[in-house]
Amino acid sequence: MAVGQDPIVKDLLQFTTCDVSDALCKLKVPNGGFLSGLTLWSPQRQEGMTRIVGPAYTVKYVPLDDPSPKHPTHYIDSIPTGAIIFISCPPNTPNAVYGGLMSTRAQVSGAVGSIIDGRFRDLHEQRALNYPVFARDLSTAPPYELVKVAGVNVPVKLQTSEQDIEIRPDDYLIGDLNGVVVLPKELAKEVLPLMRKQVEADENVAKEIKGGMKFMEATRKFR
């Protein structure tokens, strides 16, 4: 997990996605920035200690018959070092919008991981690269019969009917075993002290509980 020059990324790497969501809930961000349905597939399937943090580099796929013109260049050749690629695909697309060659190129560019709001493929290859991939699901088919890229580094919405949440270029994305969280860039400096305080309180509560104290008592003592 490469760490960019951004000191906020370095700080965020100390915390879990749950810590970030706890802080964002305190700031009244709905669902604490949680992006439901995006889970870890590579290097391992919801196992291990993978954690990625970086600014979002977004890619927007739309149906082939969408009036938007196709984006003139290939997004994969312009990834900033330290970025997390976030690919948005129309819901219920059975085909993959991301594969092994994309990760091969992303890794050379210094991307820290890819998050696919849709399906991806070439799982053996992703794991052989030891490259972090979060996604909604797998597929075997290429995308070109159904979708096209209409925008790069534009705001995209999470493709679910259960949440109304946007991922904008340079928002921070944080991914680990629990899932993926988007941290709006303008809130990054505000969440860090909130998280430090919360994590310390939780550690103290856990310690007292293990020693036999009731949860409510321990909570009152440290929160």
Add this chain to the structure above:
Amino acid sequence: MAVGQDPIVKDLLQFTTCDVSDALCKLKVPNGGFLSGLTLWSPQRQEGMTRIVGPAYTVKYVPLDDPSPKHPTHYIDSIPTGAIIFISCPPNTPNAVYGGLMSTRAQVSGAVGSIIDGRFRDLHEQRALNYPVFARDLSTAPPYELVKVAGVNVPVKLQTSEQDIEIRPDDYLIGDLNGVVVLPKELAKEVLPLMRKQVEADENVAKEIKGGMKFMEATRKFR
């Protein structure tokens, strides 16, 4: 897997969830008591030999705007030894209703596992505790912006449109790799001899099949 004083729990630990469902189907219990959608996440994701058995201790979350008052005490501080915590959450809630501190406290109380009909979080922590958790899915966000506890040790319905099935306090819950089954407490003594007979027949059928006998012939011989 702690075993309580209850001899039925000790007996049930000899059998798989499939054995229990087979017996319940013979007694005309729909779906053999199977609770669809609740799968093993900790200590491993649908791997290993985890099996939990115990009486249900239920917790009912409702939407924040539900007219029911909030339950006056925290459920986590009153768990009976040997119990399985069953937490019911309104469907399509993106936030978690269960986390690492809850398992820390549950484990100290002697609970044998937790089953979340909804989302939970802190997967690293759950696994570090080596505590069994079954759930519908993961999340990163805390529950308080969306739901509240309205009942403890009250009957709850499985949160699915595909089944109409209830979990009542002290019904037996059995969980393993295949999923979770609820065994109505009044049927527990009836299923045990049915299971013993069925498992013995299945073992004999498997042996004959491995020796080259056709399935139908082996079945007629032993069932």
Add this chain to the structure above:
Amino acid sequence: MAVGQDPIVKDLLQFTTCDVSDALCKLKVPNGGFLSGLTLWSPQRQEGMTRIVGPAYTVKYVPLDDPSPKHPTHYIDSIPTGAIIFISCPPNTPNAVYGGLMSTRAQVSGAVGSIIDGRFRDLHEQRALNYPVFARDLSTAPPYELVKVAGVNVPVKLQTSEQDIEIRPDDYLIGDLNGVVVLPKELAKEVLPLMRKQVEADENVAKEIKGGMKFMEATRKFR
């Protein structure tokens, strides 16, 4: 993974499901033959190097109140060596239509794997047999209260609202980490040279990308 006498099976075993889908997309087969929702459960859950290839031997379950008569014999006693069993179950059935004894018998018959368009059970047993199983989901309950077999070796449709795709007896089924693909039998000889060409091009592209070439440049060079 037993290989039958069929030279096409032997050739197909050199390729991934993604390779097959790439070739089928070139031949305008929708979704490149991908069968969404069918994932690897045994011998490992979406891990390892499992790959199965073989002609489909289909089994069609229908609701118990369907007017079709029940199939007169048990499908499991007539599996051709080298076949892949494909079991179709009505959608939203919480019960399993396949279990450990079926795999025990299938393995003796020389089947190379089973693909369940529905739920299966006895996961420990499937893994102990080291037998490949792909399926939609798990269950604990037997099927007989809800469904019956109405046809063996008849065409079946994938049970999803998102795709309109049929699996016919002797179509080739290919399954690996990425999922399952159906290759219509009449296209098998046509896809093999397409795949060889594509895989070679992809390997060259990957090599150039790792050496620092941009994706678009590498693609223009080799495709």
